[in-house]
Amino acid sequence: MTLWKPDPTFYPSPRDAAAAPAEKLAYVAAFDRSAQKPDALAVLDTDPASGSYGEVVGWTDLPYTGDELHHFGWNACSSALCPYAPHPHVERRYLIVPGLRSSRIYVYDTKDRISPELVKVIEAEELGKRAGYSRPHTVHCGPEGLYVSALGGYGEEGPGGIAVLDHTSFEVLGRWEVDRGPQYLAYDFWWHINHDVMVTSEWGTPSMIEDGVVGELLLGRKYGHRLHFWDLRRRRHVQELDLGDQYQMVLELRPAHDPTKKYGFAGVVTSVEDLSASIWVWYQEGSRWAVRKVVDIPAEPAAADDLPDVLKPFGAVPPLVTDIDLSVDDKHLYVSCWGTGELKQFDVSDPFTPVETGSVRLGGVVRRSAHPAAPSERLAGGPQMVEVSRDGNRVYVTNSLYGSWDDQFYPDGVGAWMAKVDTASFTLDERFFPHGDAFRGLRPHQTRLQGGDASSDSYCYP
């Protein structure tokens, strides 16, 4: 049943959303690398006034094993207020949770309960037969329904693309693309909703990623290195932008939240020329899209003995920028360097000249920086998935990248931890460090904050 008043977590503008109350719960996707136990949604207490602050207070096991949870999203968000198809009396209530390996999509109800409850399972066959895709990944709530990107084809390597799910029944409606042009590889997507523009990025097809990063493919520059721009309304490919084939794996896309702006940030995992990572800005130049590199993060030299096999030939640790997140006010960009073990903060008030304003060290292939809450514990993994609260005051990070890749870069075990950074001081919160057994042997991946966060909502009003 619909509500009489709009869902209180919907905000017309990013300015309004930045004034939202602080989240009290965080949902974290956690997976079992061995695929022996079910993956789970862990629920963290993020209310500093609570006695169980920083602890796992809710837990829901999935019904199957081997899903490899990764990213997930909400059934509804602030885009429900958009003027051309308003439906603000729906509830932000369900988490849409894809299994990246199993290709199942789960729907979990979060209303009036701590541990989410399963309400629907979309089998891999439904996604495959109706949309032609597998390996579902990013979820965004949008004008035509729920959009879910997928890395692979159904029973085939590719192309990957985007499937549309019904807002309310969650049935797979079909493939989103009408004309995909030259696009083949897929990963992340988001949009400039008021400009009817979709942007998509590229990682690799299932065989390129599921057993770990493949050295020959990487050095052969076969992973994704392009951005694609689409007409969101007509579902047509408009333009391809090649960053250069040395820039391997263009992953997370963070368009400006201000709907009048037409720029956004993309993170590149690594350059095969010098193992650096980079941040790029796309923007419009006349009627065409252009892209420019605005941040270079160099590799850190290291002794071969300290490096895992995959890096021994290079004598250096690549930063491996695997996630970035833009604050709702579009002023700060957070960049996780999963290889070197660092979370960076940039002031991006001028998107073309980011200024580094903060850094926190945690884990890292060689450094193994400890958390102040457990100073004697050498941490494996690094800041990976980043999520920023709507008010921009808190940043949460988790440490696992992707099962097989964790094992390559942290062969002695990636561990499991989550940390929180207070952005005003840019320091780690010593009271918030769920780690070790807190995640019951599972590895934490994406975080979603109760009521929405910096990567969950699109706004139609400036």
Next chain:
Amino acid sequence: MTLTAVILLGAFHGINPSMGWLFAVARGLQERSRDLLLQSLPVIAFGHLASVAMVVVVVSITGSLVTSTVLSIASGVLLVGFGLYHLLAKRHFRWVGMRVSLPQLAAWSFLMSSVHGAGLMLLPVLTHLPAATEAAGAHHHGGGALTGGMVVAGVHTLAMFVTATVVALVVYEFAGLTILRRAWFNLDRMWAFALVAAGAITLATAW
């Protein structure tokens, strides 16, 4: 009495954010242009008028073919059915695209008003227009029903347009859209209840 009802219904549609003023405000905010806002509203009103006029035409043609009792019963059943559908169906109006031309905006408004059943609420009024009732069984009076109906549609749309313009300007210039979070009462659901009620009354008074 009838005129008051027609004007109030127009004002009700004018207030409803889904019916157009919000789109006009959004277009204005996007380009920081009050002119664009003001330019959008008549176009939206035109689409609304077309949707309502469509109902008028159907009623006047039907009214010229059947008795007023049959017309009232058919109208009542349609209203109740349409209202119940809106209450029970989970689907909502879908449209993708913020960058629309003025003709597309008019088309959007026409579709939105039609899906909403904007003209249907005028059925009780239209079926009781003297011309419509007299027209029963007398084809040559059909034109009178059409004219009367078009006046109703015009007055209704004018009320809608004036209300929407006032709301849009107040929100754009002073109130800001944050007000949506508090004040956006689910008018569509209320509308669905009203359709059912109007249908029931039409049926009850058909005899």
